[in-house]
Amino acid sequence: MSEQSPKERRIILKYADDPAYSNRIDCYLRVGGYQNLKKAFAMKPEEVGEEVLKSGVRGRGGAGFPAGMKWKFLDRKSGKPIYLICNADESEPGTFKDRQIMYKDPHQLIEGMMISAYAIGASQAFIYIRAEFHEGARILNRAISEAKDKGFCGNNILGSDFSCDLVVHRGAGAYICGEETGLIESLEGKRPNPRIKPPYFPAVLGLYQCPTIVNNVETLCNVRHIIEMGGDEFAKIGKPNNTGTRIWCVSGQVMKPGYYEFECGALTLGQMIFDVCGGLRPGRSLKAVIPGGSSAKVLRADERFSGTLKDGTAFDWGLGDIPLDFDGPMSAGSMSGSGGIIVMDDTVDIVQAMANINAFYAHESCGQCTPCREGSLWMRKITQRMCSGGARKEDADLLLSVAKQIEGRTICAFGEAAAWPTQSFVTKFKDDFINKASETAENRDPKSLQLI
Amino acid sequence: MISPTTEEMVTITLNGKEVEVPTGINAVEAAALHGQEVPHYCYHPKLSVAGNCRMCLVEMGTPMRDRSTGEAIFEEDGSPKIGWVPKPVIGCATNVSPGMHLRTESDLVSECREGIMEFLLVNHPLDCPICDQAGECRLQEFATDYGRGYSRYIERKNVKPKRTRLGPRVTLDDERCILCSRCIRFSQEVAKDDVLGFVDRGSFSTLTCFPGKELANNYSLNTVDICPVGALTSTDFRFKMRVWFLKETKSICTESSAGCNTIVSSREGVIQRITPRRNDLVNDTWMTDSGRDLYKSVRSESRILRPSVNGNDLPLKDVVSSAVDCLRGEKIGFVVSCHSSLEEQMLAKRLVSLTNAQTFICGHFGDDDGILLSADRSPNLRGALVTGLIDQYPNDNLADLNDAISKGNIETVFVFDEDLILSGVSKENLQKVSMVYLGTHSNNSSRLADVVLPGLSVFEKNGSFVNRSFIAQAFEMSVPGPAGIKSQVEVLTDIISKLSEEEGISSDLDEVWDIFNSHNQSVLAGTKFSNLKKVSVPIDGSSWSHLNFVEKTALNYHPIESEPK
Structure with a gap:
């Protein structure tokens, strides 16, 4: 449990840390649960979709694509069944927000999903949950059966002629299942090799080659609140094009790591680290921050970021000035991704950190596309060797070149996810990589944190 | 191969030159029709598109349209403005459309090919001197044509199973496998005998048979033919003959009325192997395993040698x-x-x-x-x-x-x-x-x-x-x-x-x-x-058509409807 910061605006996690609140349906009903489902059912499905579009809510899974727009792409003319999938395969290193929602307030997700299913016309919905969330799957299954008993899910929801079954499907421990087409393959019982796009856009040819919408847990929960407030009202939260709240997961060397829900753009990265999270440990200084999960590009503590925003205003930020919303980290050359902020202080050996990230991507590459399959392992082998006394001066350039050969040349975004950390780490901390060649067991900084 | 019958044509621009190609074909085939090779491993004209080898990356652009009005946008000189896709696209999954622009010979494309070749070779054993595929190996050919010619890889290579018996006629060397999945798709789509798959992940992915199964169907040797590298080899032909010594002759399989088109490979008057030859009206690019054995009767003991x-x-x-x-x-x-x-x-x-x-x-x-x-x-x-x-x-x-x-x-x-x-x-x-x-x-x-x-x-x-x-x-x-x-x-x-x-x-x-x-x-x-x-x-x-032919519906064959006598 995170200690709630006074400046937070909790919408999704409103009751999550309330000691009097449980994940049972009675508790949810007491705080107005499933009232919005009734409200949505009084509307036409397309009106629900329109509210979501008006809200401007962007996907919380990483790419930040407007959810209402995604729903618009749905192929409704095919006559095939439409599926709704909740992507609960939260596995981006540094991210732990969806887990809080599912463990502490599962009915919020179910209500959001049923409203969404009604809006898109899906009569079968799935929650694809990562294998490691055993308890989460148990909680969700119990919640679904509670909701079915009360008529909020399953057959003839709220006595209407709309039915939507909801099934929890557990993954088998693969990061790639967080990629929506990989997830769909896995849900179909196959190896989760992401599909080629075109032609397999989920909204047209998704699960079982039927139109399918895949949304993140947090995104689907937002749908419930959009119905509660109305799309226009929701759009007033946060900033234009960055609407709603976001749950930021802060990890690394801060005094108070945890999850914090703020309106988009309500605070800066510096405020997050130094005010909300209590700053660094005594005597430490900030070295680097990864703002959006391990695949986002790293930001150096002493970097300056300047340019013009989409609305035309010029900016010149230090690391601490970056606003926490979708566009802020993006303007700084990185991304807010899944909201996982990883903070590294001056004790971190940056090559070790790189080796750790590379080990993750080499292990998680599905092995389908040549560049990512071979490149991720190669980069892991290089950084591992560098940390084991075998570093060469030319390794920095080699790493950059290997990463460049991966980026943009794979079926799914995993290629970028594997390449971006290397590209940013090596470019921004080149001296650390070059100096590694002269490091021996004797002259290594005794303070430096061994990560692998 | 039979030339395509009358098909609708579209005009595309290939490396700056306007050319006509049949509608519906992909960029790899379109370029090939005009003498441009787009190297590829996983793409096979008779199998579904997997798009995983990434060797056929090309640059693609389409005429731009105004988002609000849908009208075409033109350059100052009156030519259509081309919106180039910022990333390279795979030729195998890119179907031609009117006005499409393709670049198969650009700096970016060469760079992509160099990169893919390097990646494919980092964990490849490079045992060409003892590999049966040498001489007809796509990895050798494309490394020569499109590779950098040197390696920057100093790490240890992955170790995978060698000399695995996949079935009675096919031997697998997993270290040579480039995971193109052609054999898997063939087994599923053509032979209808789904026995092959990958286990493990990333660079450790390994081709294997499902537990308790073997690659024993009568089409198993086609996987050897379509394997672009030396991973799948014919147990019969293995180590028998260097392929560059073989003389190839067009022939027809006599096993059944299917009439598979074949290539008979021989050296100094002795037949060494039979492989299928593409004919889209007859056998596509396949033939049976049993048909490949027929040459053995040539030197049989029962041969009549004297009048x-x-x-x-x-x-x-x-x-x-x-x-x-x-x-x-x-x-x-x-x-x-x-x-x-x-x-x-x-x-x-x-x-x-x-x-x-x-x-x-x-x-x-x-x-x-x-x-x-x-x-x-x-x-x-x-x-x-x-x-x-x-x-x-x-x-x-x-x-x-x-x-x-x-x-x-x-x-x-x-x-x-x-x-x-x-x-x-x-x-x-x-x-x-x-x-x-x-x-x-x-x-x-x-x-x-x-x-x-x-x-x-x-x-x-x-x-x-x-x-x-x-x-x-x-x-x-x-x-x-x-x-x-x-x-x-x-x-x-x-x-x-x-x-x-x-x-x-x-x-x-x-x-x-x-x-x-x-x-x-x-x-x-x-x-x-x-x-x-x-x-x-x-x-x-x-x-x-009034005769009761015994053949049933099969690949490229539909029995003629019997007319009343």
Whole structure:
């Protein structure tokens, strides 16, 4: 449990840390649960979709694509069944927000999903949950059966002629299942090799080659609140094009790591680290921050970021000035991704950190596309060797070149996810990589944190 | 390969040049049609698109349209403004569309290819000197054509299983595998025997058979053909011959009426292997495993190597004279064969009319696998129909010949290849008649023949067959026949020449066609052997649609709807 910061605006996690609140349906009903489902059912499905579009809510899974727009792409003319999938395969290193929602307030997700299913016309919905969330799957299954008993899910929801079954499907421990087409393959019982796009856009040819919408847990929960407030009202939260709240997961060397829900753009990265999270440990200084999960590009503590925003205003930020919303980290050359902020202080050996990230991507590459399959392992082998006394001066350039050969040349975004950390780490901390060649067991900084 | 029939064309711009290509094809094929190679590993024209090797990355752009009005946007010079996709796209999954621009020769494309080649080789064992694929390896070829030529990899390579037995005919070396998944897709989509898959992930992904399964279907060796590298190898051909020593000849498989197009590879007169040859109307790019074994009969012990009369080896000229003497009698029966080439059947037809003989034929039937092994286990039954040698669908026996001999209606039989005893003619009856046997291999009844004329196998002569879809296709001589043996066409021409006392009948196959076409009204008119050598020719089989052909619906074959008689 995170200690709630006074400046937070909790919408999704409103009751999550309330000691009097449980994940049972009675508790949810007491705080107005499933009232919005009734409200949505009084509307036409397309009106629900329109509210979501008006809200401007962007996907919380990483790419930040407007959810209402995604729903618009749905192929409704095919006559095939439409599926709704909740992507609960939260596995981006540094991210732990969806887990809080599912463990502490599962009915919020179910209500959001049923409203969404009604809006898109899906009569079968799935929650694809990562294998490691055993308890989460148990909680969700119990919640679904509670909701079915009360008529909020399953057959003839709220006595209407709309039915939507909801099934929890557990993954088998693969990061790639967080990629929506990989997830769909896995849900179909196959190896989760992401599909080629075109032609397999989920909204047209998704699960079982039927139109399918895949949304993140947090995104689907937002749908419930959009119905509660109305799309226009929701759009007033946060900033234009960055609407709603976001749950930021802060990890690394801060005094108070945890999850914090703020309106988009309500605070800066510096405020997050130094005010909300209590700053660094005594005597430490900030070295680097990864703002959006391990695949986002790293930001150096002493970097300056300047340019013009989409609305035309010029900016010149230090690391601490970056606003926490979708566009802020993006303007700084990185991304807010899944909201996982990883903070590294001056004790971190940056090559070790790189080796750790590379080990993750080499292990998680599905092995389908040549560049990512071979490149991720190669980069892991290089950084591992560098940390084991075998570093060469030319390794920095080699790493950059290997990463460049991966980026943009794979079926799914995993290629970028594997390449971006290397590209940013090596470019921004080149001296650390070059100096590694002269490091021996004797002259290594005794303070430096061994990560692998 | 048959050239595509009339298709709608679209205009695309390939490397700055406007070209016409058929609609619906992908960028790899479109570029190939105009002489531009787009290297690829996982893409195969007869399998679904996987798009995983990333070797066919090209640059693609389409004419830009205004988002709000949908109208085309033009450059200042009036040409359509092209919106180039910022990232390279895979050619295999990019279908051509009107006005599309493709760059297959740019700095970005070369850089992509160099990168992919380097990645493919980092964990590849580079054991070309002991690898069977050397010489026909896409990895070697593309590394030479598109690679950097040096390696920057100093780490340890992955270790994977070697010499795995995937099935009775296929051996797998996982370290050489580039995980293109062609073999997996083939097994699922064509052979319909889903036994292959990858286990583990990332660079440690390993091709294997599912537990308790093996790659044992009759199409397993096609996985070896389509494997772009030396991972899947033929257990039979492994370590037998370097492929650059092989002479390749176009041939037709004689296993069944499917008529798979093949390539027979030989060295110094010895056949080393048979592989399929692409024909989109017949076998696509596949053939059966069993068909690949047929060359082994060429050197079989039962091969007839000497012409003989009553068991005495004699010069061919004398044996032909004895055969002619036999045919001068009355009550002659010809046992023609569905295994004979069209040209042999044409000459047989002429002999039948010269000698006023009766014709008998025996069909050979088995199970139909619905792919490329049809129920009719002979290559040219339809040839016997179109040459007019027979007009009824054959039975699977020669009971009618047996009856005719019993009744004394037949006193001399001229047999092409057939084993009469196996086909239901009694030994006693055979001993009653005088018999001329023209064939490649001896059998129980040929041993009773008075006159034995050796012939050449399909690998040792030229000729043509008509397959189950009434497509006439030529096969060519791959290896020389045994010393002194003439082709059946030459022997038959000799016999006709002597019998008709006509000098100078040519045994040239085209002239055999010309003479046949001048004497007979048939659907074969207007073509000849040398045409078939260039391209297979579909012929009109509608006159026989009332016959009950045994073949079932299969790859590229749909039985003609039987018309009411």
